[in-house]
Amino acid sequence: MKQSIFEKIFQLSESGTTVKREILAGSVSYFTIVYIIVVNSMILAEAGIPLDGAIIATILLSAVSCLLMGFWANVPIILVPGMGINALFAYTMVGSMGLSWQAALAAVFVSGLIFVFVAFSPFSKVLSDSIPNSLKEGITVGLGLFLMFLGLEKGGLITKGETSMIALGNLGNPDVIVTVLTLLIALVLFIRNIQGSFLITIIAGCIIAFLFGTIDFSELSFGGMDPGAYKEVFFSMSFMELGKFEFWIAVFSLTMVIIFENIGLVHGHVNSIKRPERYQKAFRATGVSVLLSGVFGSSPTVATVETAAGVASGGRTGFTSVVTGLLFLLSMLFIPVIKIIPDSAIAPILIIIGILMLENIKHLDFSDLSESIPAIMIIAMIPFTYSIADGMAVGFVLYPFLKVMLGKAKQVSIVMYSIAALFLVYFVFQVLG
Known part of the structure; x- marks a missing residue:
């Protein structure tokens, strides 16, 4: 009877899988991504969100999002708060732009509304086609470099220098020694694909x-x-800062990142299970999940790279995601343990995730400098300005400028010109204070 229920909901036979295989895949996905509870909560806490609340928000949002993806889209995609995007939330929207964390959650909610509109309309394809691939890759690599920087900083491997902006940390400090030893273990485990x-x-x-x-x-x-x-x-979102220019720049930057990152990830995952027809529902489920992020009290979710671990373990349907979601709920039992985990245990994970995101630089076309230079400027400016929004803005303004100066203005879409104009206005307002 149970088998028939699973078969009816998830079409297991049609996808060439079984209940046992899906449970295994869901478990593997969970243990591959469970670190997000610790990492995301600590980053949210740095934005001012109470740590206990951040932990519960991360767990509940991840659980609900995975269940949503599993039952609605019937694909083994794991949705959890995204690395890189949580950094944008904490260090740029709250830290650099000066928004309160409650206002930042409101910005997440508004971005989710825009995402849902895009996902349920033909505009998603128009938007995706309008942004050059080089800039999309530049954003991913820039986020990776930023995460590496954060990991090195949290682990004490780099610090503020006396004669330079940054310098090597004190290698004799016990916290730094712990970070180094943990990083070595992390690298071996990851490379050996444990x-x-x-x-x-x-x-x-x-x-x-x-x-x-x-x-x-x-x-x-x-x-x-x-x-x-x-x-x-x-539900602690505050719209009191709705009239601030920074609020809308935060919404714009956040929306750009989450839409383009999820377009690429969802496409890749549905293709990996040879179910491209499920892309639309999966993308829509992702949009609704982002909308829920602001309500639950977290930075936005993404279709994680770690989904590949579950797929590699045989996951082919939404049952995999459902299993992962239920395991996230069980994580509530271990919250006290999560709270005492030190930065030295988290920093190596940030570094490795950053390294993985850097590999996208191989997709840049260095034979066309009008394509590669704006992307490289994004990659450099995101970590060097400590602002994802500022880094994106530099590349998006520089791209159409170079194209026009080189007589290639027709290669730039109207949508791209509009986005560049908005970022240019952003810089003008910064100059004017």
Whole structure:
């Protein structure tokens, strides 16, 4: 009877899979991506969101989003808050632009509304086709470099220099030693393709930190977590800063990143399971998930790269995502453990994810400098300005400028000219204060 229910909902036979295989794939996906609970929560906490609330928000949003993707789109795509985008939320929207975290959540909600409009209309194809691939790749690589920078900084491997902007950290510091040892373990596990390598890295990092005296397990208290903190986070969006120019720049930048990143990821995942006809529903489910992100109290979700782990383990239907979502709900039992994990255990994961995103630079066409130079400027300016929005703006303004100056104005779409104009206005307002 159960088999017939699963078959009716997920069409397992049609996809050439079984209940056992989907459960295994969902479990693998979970252990591959579970690190996001720790990493995302700590980044959200740096934006001012209470840590307990950030942890619960990350867990609930990930669980609901995976269930949504599984039941609605019937694909094994895992939706969780995206790395890089959470950095945009915390360090650019809140840190650089000066928005409150409540206003930043409102910006996430508005971006989600735009995403849903795009996903449920033909405009998604128009928008995707209007932005040059070189700039899309530049954004991905720039985010990767930014995550590497954050990881190196959090782990103490780089610090503010006395005679330079940055310098090598104190290698004799116990926290830095723990980071280095954990990073070496993380690299070996990842390169050897060990399932759940990031989770193992976090556990190993905590043990090493304990041995070096940089973490105190006596602080572990299963009664210390405050579930009431989530009341401050859930549906805490504030639209009081709606009239600020920074708010709309945040919305614009966030929307650009989440739409283009998800277009590429969703396309890749549905093609990997040879189900391109499911793209539309999957993309729409992603849009609704982004909309829910602001409500739950988190930075936006993305169709994760780690989805590939579940697919490689045999996942072919939404049942895989449902299993992953249910396992996320069980994570609520381990919140007290999550809270004591040190930066030295998280930094190596940020570094490795950043490295993986850097590989997209191979897709740039260096034979055409009018294509590659704007992308390279995005890659450089995102980490160097410590602002994803500023880095994107430089490349998007430079691209049409170079094309016009080289007599290639017709290669730039009207939509691209419009986007460049908006970013140019953004810079003008910065100059005018």
